Amino acid sequence: MKFFPREGQFWIYHGAAMTFVVMVTLLSILLFGRLDANNLASTLAWMPAYTIAVLGFRWLYLHRRWADLPMGRLVPVVIGYGSLSGFAVMATVAAMVMPFFWQQISASRAEFNSLDFLARNILGNGLQAQLFIGAWAFVYVSAAAAQRAREGELKNLRLQMSLKAAQLSSLSNQLNPHFLFNTLNNIRFMIHEDGSRADAMIVALSELLRYSLESSQQGKVKLTQELAVIEAFISIMRTQMEDRLDFRLSVPASMSSCLLPPMVLQLLLENAIKHGLDHLPQGGMISLEGEDRGDSLTFTVVNAIPRAPANIKPGLGLGLPNIEHRLRLLYGDRATIRTQQTAGCFHVELNMPKEFVS
The missing domain is CATH 3.30.565.10 (Histidine kinase-like ATPase, C-terminal domain)
Structure with missing residues (x-):
């Protein structure tokens, strides 16, 4: 099982979903703030980190056979993974982007506490990342369940056809x-x-x-x-x-x-x-x-x-x-x-x- 899917359809859907998320993020920045180099760089850095996070969920879902879990246990697993990975994504984005804009950020505030700023930035944006990762995970779980159902129907149809052929051959x-x-x-x-x-x-x-x-x-x-x-x-x-x-x-x-x-x-x-x-x-x-x-x-x-x-x-x-x-x-x-x-x-x-x- 590969960490990076080879199916082109998967990347088409993922690209469409990520484009939607980026557009929502940029729109919210334009409506409630200003779009500067720091925000743009953070958004671009967020994309690969977000992709790694959701692919990690996919890998664990398949490798750990989370599909066999009852829904009552699967929902907390998805929420827990979304929470941890959401904060991890924003911590990664901060580590990638903030060193380039740290002087600009600190100079723009009269009283600047670096630890407090990092905590607020990671926690605040982490909640948003958690929401997007959780939504992606639930969509993936639903799509995977639908695919398993279709494969089960096809398998059942093949078995019925094999039985039908055997019965015809016998009769x-x-x-x-x-x-x-x-x-x-x-x-x-x-x-x-x-x-x-x-x-x-x-x-x-x-x-x-x-x-x-x-x-x-x-x-x-x-x-x-x-x-x-x-x-x-x-x-x-x-x-x-x-x-x-x-x-x-x-x-x-x-x-x-x-x-x-x-x-x-x-x-x-x-x-x-x-x-x-x-x-x-x-x-x-x-x-x-x-x-x-x-x-x-x-x-x-x-x-x-x-x-x-x-x-x-x-x-x-x-x-x-x-x-x-x-x-x-x-x-x-x-x-x-x-x-x-x-x-x-x-x-x-x-x-x-x-x-x-x-």
Whole structure:
């Protein structure tokens, strides 16, 4: 910690404050006395002494950690420092200036007592110096407290952003381990039955994994990228479910450049299969429809579910809450996810702000 601050802003403020004090001092001399060489020299000598005094307070405030003191103890400390340093400043000014004007000062008074004159001069002007030093100190304490508050807010904001990033990283791009295990097992069996289909499944799975890893470094991706990974996911599921999966996609080409969180639509489809079609021996239909509503985008996923499920809760689990949490972290109240269950179908409607690639 340096005794002399290096921040230019500090010296600008200090220079402005000192200029104000000097102007007040000179004005009071003009109003209640006369401005002579002695007064002018004293004023000029006062400036560096005053600067050293207030910088001493700053150094002690930081070095002794006076910022940690309660206000009830800090106020007496400031007053005490102002009193001592105020008298010290005026004693220093007297020692610097009076030797040059001592003969003039003593000759101007019929009865001159040097000790009495020095005491009156130092005590009288010391009270004024004490006032200015104390005012500077209280302004500095207030400014330092405000700066600490701003730094605390910034630190808290950085922590919140770090937490938000960690939460997003944890919630996004999570492929269902059950899906991966099933896919790998199907590939193992498919290798002996149909090598070309096994090869296609490996390619599709590698694309899905690559997208999951690469998109983990991005907050949002283009819709075309998401649709490409959906195609890879559906091709894997078609190989596993064969004719039980009827997938329908309807997304306008005008939405291709729009941005959205990665893997959100894929997770909606995976959730629809896991909680819907997997419980239908004959399979069923899943549809994904996109709609451009001007300042927002809407995606609707509809999947078939058993008409009279026994212990099945279609659409529930961790998938939808995770997606909802991600949307809340990214968009706040500007994004919503709604679900509706009708006879034989489960609807998920996702609405988010419309954003384009910058």
